[in-house]
């Protein structure tokens with residue numbers, strides 16, 4: 001399903017996008033031979049096995065087997081559908097894909113996500129306009145009081161929800177947008193009496209648009225102006241927004257995070273914005289929700305070093321304990337800062353200034369050290385100790401690196417005054433428990449494919465000019481693997497359609513249904529090409545010969561078994577017939593090779 005985008009537009013987008021540039025937005029790449037290498041954004045690793053090839057416009061990870069072209073990368077990275085990925089790349093590369101007015105039918109069939117995104121974009125513009133209107137003065141004053149300049153307001157697209165129950169609702173109704181759809185974005189609340197009517201979720205609130213890494217508005221946060229509860233309110237989950245998956249600010253700060261080599265993790269909108277405004281730009285915020293595994297995975301695409309800033313209160317301490325487990329299991333180097341009582345980063349920065357704040361950041365203690373010193377180290381009673389032990393074990397098992405794990409065990413046992421061996425035993429017991437965590441090791445389905453047949457397909461992809469010769473030889477009929485046979489036939493058709501000039505191997509690979517074969521081919525394509533152009537004809541001829549030989553051999557083997565059976569059964573007539581066939585086959589083999 002290509003979602004109404006003309007194939008030539010898709011081609012144009014792919015032609016203009018460059019895989020190395022695109023991947024570089026998320027992964028730091030280094031040149032190595034013909035390829036570029038970096039740490040895989042799709043799995044946890046310490047040595048780079050994520051490989052990008054500019055000539056072929058493909059990527060492949062030798063660690064997890066993920067691979068594909070520019071569009072696959074966008075789809076995987078930003079969790080987009082195919083048409084969404086095309087449109088996203090079109091926007092980046094300046095390809096204009098006509099947006100048509102949606103007909104009723106298209107409205108139903110086009111993805112809800114696109115429509116919700118459109119609603120969010122409109123709402124963001126609407127809120128922003130409000131903020132700078134007469135009615136937005138109160139909110140503007142509030143921002144000014146907090147030291148936030150117009151330039152920053154515009155950068156973050158801040159807005160204002162007017163005081164009233166139906167401003168946004170009326171705005172969308174007037175624009176001819178279905179309120180049911182607007183409701184899907186989480187901006188409205190259905191009236192309790194049903195009847196399909198809605199009112200505004202945000203009233204008299206400062207609005208923070210929440211963007212994904214690609215910069216699309218996916219949700220909104222609102223802070224009350226004046227008195228009222230709750231102080232902060234977010235839109236509910238929607239087809240484009242799942243709580244705990246996004247880090248606020250990341251789309252604006254990812255470059256700085258990569259440049260500085262670490263990220264400062266804070267909790268709130270104002271924390272992030274104040275830091276940004278003061279020039280500290282390698283920041284991200286979790287936005288009220290506790291840190292999640294998704295957050296850590298997202299962040300690791302940009303850095304493996306983080307300084308997490310926690311509030312000194314109970315909630316902050318709890319967040320710290322939970323985050324340590326996530327950071328450890330996510331192979332992140334985490335440091336932490338616990339601010340003095342009564343301070344959050346925003347207040348601290350405004351009271352003590354940037355330099356002082358950065359001093360605190362630079363002196364951040366390793367999260368593990370902090371935890372051992374201040375959380376585990378503070379327990380007194382036997383009961384507390386038992387709890388601390390259980391807690392410690394539950395995250396020690398998440399440390400992959402055995403040396404680090406042993407070190408951690410040693411320190412925890414020292415701090416708790418426990419026997420080290422006992423703790424090790426406890427940890428090992430938990431590790432061995434069938435938690436179902438280590439079960440997904442064999443993600444590749446073992447498919448029986450012939451390597452020579454596969455290499456013929458590989459040759460066809462690398463050297464499309466030899467395809468006609470291969471097709472002429474009818475070699476596919478001799479393929480033993482049914483999957484590869486049908487793939488080879490498809491490839492020959494694809495070539496016939498595209499010709500050798502417009503031939504785009506990455507496009508063909510993308511369309512391969514069999515995931516195992518697709519990844520295998522990507523891997524072959526990204527490896528250094530083993531054949532020299534000059535010898536390709538001979539290599540091809542050899543490969544075809546091998547395939548034929550194998551085919552004949554198999555046919556002969558089957559015949560010989562039948563012959564033996566006929567002999568055993570004294571079926572002389574059949575025996576003679578089969579023998580004749582065998583001789584004919586052997587003769588045929590000689591002449592054909």
Ligand SMILES: [Zn+2]
Pocket residue numbers: 040041042043050061062063064065066
């Ligand atoms: Zn990988």
